[in-house]
Amino acid sequence: MRHSNHGPVLTRMLGDTGSLIFVVVLIALTVAVPLCNVYLPEASALHVTDYTVALIGKYLTYALLAVAIDLIWGYCGILSLGHTAFFGLGGYAMGMYLMRQIGDRGVYGNPVLPDFMVFLDWEHLPWYWHGMDIFPFAMAMVVLVPGLLALVFGGLAFRSRVTGVYFAIITQAMTYALMLAFFRNEMGFGGNNGLTDFKDILGYELSADGTRNALFVASGVGLLLGFLIARFIVTSRLGRVLEAIRDAESRTRFTGYRVAYYKLWIFTVSAMLAGVAGALYVPQVGIINPSEFSPIASIEAVVWVAVGGRGTLYGAALGAGAVNFAKTWLTGAYPEIWPYALGILFVAVTLFLPKGIVGLVSQLRRRMRRKEPS
Amino acid sequence: MRTCTPRGTTAAAVLALLAVLALAPCALAQNNGQNEGQNTDSNASEATPATSESPAPANDATVESGRDAQASDEPGDTAEAQAGADGESEPGADTGEDEDSTEYAATIAELADASYPEKRDILNRLVANPNAHTAELLTAFADNRLVVRESDQTIFVAAEERDETYVLRDPITFEAAGKAATRDFEPVRTNVGLRGSIESGQARLRLQADDAETRLAAVETMTEKLDDTAADALRAHRPEESDDAVREAIDRALAINDLNTGDNAAKLAAVERLSGDFNQMVYNRLNNILLLIPEDTEDRDQAQLRAAVAAEVERIDWWRGVYDQLETLFFGLSLGSILVLAGIGLAITFGVMGVINMAHGELIMLGAYTAFVMQQLLPGHVGLALVLAVPAAFVVSGLVGILIERSIVQWLYGRPLETLLATFGVSLFLQQLVRTVFTPLNRSVSAPEWMSGQLHFNDMFALTENRLVIVAFSLAVFAALILVMNRTSLGLKVRAVSQNRDMARAMGIRTQRLDALTFGLGSGIAGIAGVALSQLTNVGPNLGQAYIIDSFMVVVFGGVSNLWGTLVGGLSLGVLTKFLEPHTGTVLAKILMLIFLILFIQQRPRGLFPQKGRAAEGS
C-alpha cells in the first residue's frame, strides 16, 4: 500500500488503477444513463426505463453512503452502526425543503403548514422549520445537521476513548433513539408517515423526466465529488495517520498525534457525506420516514462496504450497488429468500471474503499472473 | 396490611392491566387477558345461573298443573307434544303448598298492575321471604322477561322464541308452562331505579349463600346500591356472619350508610370508623361530602364534619401516593429483572470472549418459541409445559449458541467487529427461519393459574403474580449463575480466561472448548429469558430485536464480565425507566435512557463496576 504524496494531487488521487477505473465508469454511467433514457426509443435494447433511472439513482446515493462508511471504518477502524442516522438527517433536511415547496397544494391547502401539522391542529410552524423553504439554507442544513450531531456525539465518545464494539453499540443506540424520536408526532417531522407527497424541487416538477434525469446526474456528480474528497483525504498524510490509528492507536498517540481529534474530524466529514447522500436519496424515492434510522438499515450499509471490500472506497461503492441490486431482484422474485440471503451474506463475507469483492478480484489476478510465467 | 383472596377490585385490576400494557417494552398486544378474565369472572358471579334460559327436558315433562291446562287452551300452543312425560315427581315445590307459598304466589300476582314504588315493595317482600327460585325470578325480572297474560293478568317467566312465541314458565316453581304467542302478553316493566333495587335484592339473596366469596361480592354490590332496605338487610345479617372479610365489608357498608343518612354525630362517628379504609367506595363517598359541604360553611357541625372528612381524604391521598411509588418501583424491578435476564447471557460471552453476539436477541426469541411449542405438545398442562420449557429452552438456545460459536465465532477470534457483523447475519437468518416455520404471526403463550392472579395487599395495592414470579425467577437464575461461576471448575476457568486469556491457556485451560461452553451457557440463559418473556408479551419473530439494544445497554452500564454489575445495572435501568415514564411517556423515557447511557459511557467507559488492574488497562 504505497501512497506517494510527491506528485500532483490528481495523480496522487487517481494513481491507483481501481480508483481510476471507478471514476471513468462512474462518469460514463452518469452521462450515458440519462441519454439512453431520453434519446433512445423505448424499443431499443439499450433504452433505460424511467424506473431504472430512479433505481440506479438510488443506488448511487447508497454508494455515497457506503463511501462515507468506508472512510471511517476501512481507513480509521471506526465501526459506526448508526450511519443511517446521518443519512436520514440529511434526507429529512431535504424532505423539509420539499415539504415547504408544496405550499398550498396540500390536501388542506394551508400555504405554510405541511398537511400533517394541519392534521395535528398545529397553528404555527415549529422554529426549526423556518428557513427550510430557502434552498441554499436547506442544503446547508443537509451538511451541517449531520455534521453537528457527529461532532457532539463523536466528541463525547472519542474524548473518553470509547472504541471498537462499544462505539459500534452506542452509535446503534444513537440511531435507535433517533428513530424512536422521529416516530413521535410531537417532534414535528410527520411521525410514522414521515415526509412525502412532494411536488417539486427548485420549481421543477419531481415527476417530470427532466427532473428525474437531473437528479440522477446530481447523484452521480455527488458520488464522484464525495469519492474524490475521500480519496484526497486518504492519500494525504492525514490518510496515513488515520491508518496508523486503525492499526496501532496507542503508538500513534505516543508519536504525538491527538487521536481523538483525528477520529472526530474524519467522523464528522463522513457524517456530512452521509447527509448529502440522504439528501440526494429523498427526492428520488419521494419519501423519508423514521424507518431510515433503523439500526438494521445501518448494519446493512456496513455490509455493503464489507461485501465490496473495505479500505478501498470504490469497493464500498461497488458493494452498495451489488448488494442493492441483489436485494431489488430477490425481493421481487423470491421475497422470502432475501432475509436468508442477507444473513448468509453477512456470515460469508466476514468468514470467507474479509477483503470483499475487490480483494477477491486482486487475489485472482495475482494467481493468474503467477501462472502465466510458468 | 392484610392479605386477601387473589381477587382484585375492578379498579385495581384495571390499573394493573394498564400498567402491564405499559410495561412490556415492545408494546405489542398483551396476553394479559388472564387478569381481565379473572376480573370478568368475579363479575360474572353476579349473573344468573345458566340454567334459567335453557329448560331441561325433565321440567318440560311436567304438564299436569292447573296453570298448564289454561296455557294449553291458548291458540298456537304447540309444545305439549314432548314425549318424555313420564310423570317424574317434582321435587320440593309441590309438597309444600302451605301458607308461605300461597302468600308468595299472591305477592307475585300483585306485580301485574303495580306502580314502580309498589313493585319495589313487592320485590322487597319477595326477597325477605324467598323460595328456591327467587333468584331466577329476579333475574328474569331484571331482563324484562316477566310477562303478564292480558286475558287473565297471570304472571309468567317467558323466553322469547323466533316465531313470536314465548316459552313460558311458572314464576313460583319455574316449571314449564307451555308456549304462547307474544302478542297476548305485556311485559312487567322496569326502570333504572327498579333495576337497581332488583340487583340489590339479588345481592341480598346471595347474602345467604354458603360461599364466603359470593357473600362478599353481594355485600359489595349492596354497598354500591345502598338504600335503607339494603342497610337493614346487612344489619340483620351482621350477627350471623362468620367470615371476617365479609363482616368488615358489612361494617364499611353500614358506616357509609350512616354517612348518607345519619345525623351529624353519626356521620362523624362513621368517618372515624372508616378511618384507614382504602376502599374506593369510601374514598368516593368522602370526596362527595367534601363537594357537598361548602368550604366556608357557617354551620359548626358541618364544618367539623368537613374537617374530619378532609383529614381522612388527605390521609388516603398520601397513602395512595406511597402505594403508587411502590407500584412503580415494583414495575421497575420487574422490567429490570427482565433486562438482567436478557443481559446476563450477553455479559458472560462479552466478558469472556470479548465478542458481541448480535444474535443474542434471537436466542431469547428461540427460548420463547420453545415455551410456545411445549404448550402445544402438552395441551391442557399449561403450567407443567411452562416449567419444562425452562430446561428445554436452555438446551435449545444453548445448542444453537454452541453451533454459532463453533461454526462462526471461533474463526473470527480477535476480530470483534467482524464477529458482530457475522452474528448479526445469524440473527437475520434465525428470524426468517422462525417466520418460515411458525409464520410471522404473533403467538401467545398461556399463563398457568399460579401466575395469573394478583397478590392483593389492600384496596389500593395489588401486585400481579406473573411479574412477581418473573422477578423471583430472574433472581433465582442469577443466584444459580453466581454459584456456577464461583463454585464450579467451569466458573473458575471462565473467570480465569476473562481476566487473562493467554495466561489461562498457558495454565492448560483448553480455551477453545471453554469458549464453546461459555457461549453455550450465555445462549442458554438467553433461552431461559425467552421463556420468562413469553409470559409478558406475545411471541413473534421480532421479539429478540426489541431487547437486544436494551441488553447491551445493561451490560455496558453494569460493566463487562461482572455479573453483579449486570444485576445492579439491569435493575436500576428498569427502575429508572419506570419512574421516568409517568412524566415523559414510554417512547421519550426510552430515548432519555439511551441518551443517559451514551453520556454515562463517556464518563465511565468501563461501566459501573470496571475490572481493575494492569491487565484491564490494555494499550
Add this chain to the structure above:
Amino acid sequence: MKTPALLESFSDRSRVFDFVNRPAAGAKPDVRHGTILYVEDITVSFDGFKALDALTLYVDAGELRCIIGPNGAGKTTMMDVITGKTRPDAGRAWFGQNIDLLSLDEPGVAQAGIGRKFQKPTVFERHTVHENLELAMAGARGVWPVLLARLSGEQAAHIDETLELVGLAERRHDAAGSLSHGQKQWLEIGMLLMQEPELLLIDEPVAGMTPQEVERTADLLTRLAGKRSVVVVEHDMEFVRSIARTVTVLHEGRVLAEGPMDTIQNDPRVVEVYLGE
C-alpha cells in the same frame, strides 16, 4: 483531561493556576539547571498493589541512564507515568523546569519532546518503512496541516539520512510488518529519532537481537547521548555495562540503588534482589 479531574484541579489550592504553567505548543523544556527529568514521590497503585511507591528519580540533560530491576520493579509503570499513559495517585513529574508532565496526555508529552520505544516493537506494520518515518517526523500535528502536508526536499533528505542510520535504506518501500524483529526495533528507534525528542525512553531495546545487532544498537545509543537525554530500561547486563555511565536499580516501586555500574554490581542489596535471599 476529563471533566472531574479538571474540576478537581481547580479546587486544589496548590494548583489553582494550573493552566498558567502549561507550556505553549512547541515549547522546549527549560534545562538551565542541568536536569531534564524530575520524577518526585510518584505513587501508583493497582487494586492496593503499589506498582510505584514514592519513586523519586532525576535525569540530567544529555545523560544516558540505564534502569534495571527485576520483574515487577515498576520500570514500565514509571515510563507509563512519564508519557501520560497512567495517572499517578500522588507525586510530581516535570520535564525541565517548565513542563508539568502530569498535565499532559500522551500526544502532549510526545509533542513536548519525549519519545518512547515500547518493549515489544510497535511500528505501523501496514505502512512502508518510509511512511513510518514520515509519520514520526517532527512537525505540525494538527488535522488540517497534516491533511495538506507535502514532503519538502529537506524533509525527504532527513528521512533518507535516518534510513541510512538505522540501516533500512534498502527496505524503505517494504511494509514494516515484513521486517525482522531486530529491524523493527531499529525502525522504531529511527522513528524516535525522527520525532527529534529531547528525551528518549527506551524499553528493552536489545531483546531478541543477535550479538551484532546488540553491538550496533549500543553504538547508536551512545552516539545519541550528549545531544539528547536517553533513559534505557534493560535486562541484559552485558549491554547495560557496555553503554551505561549511571545505573539506577528499581525494586518494588522504589529506587534501590544508583551509581556507576561497578558500584552497583557490588552493592549487597542489589545482589540480594537479583540473586534472591
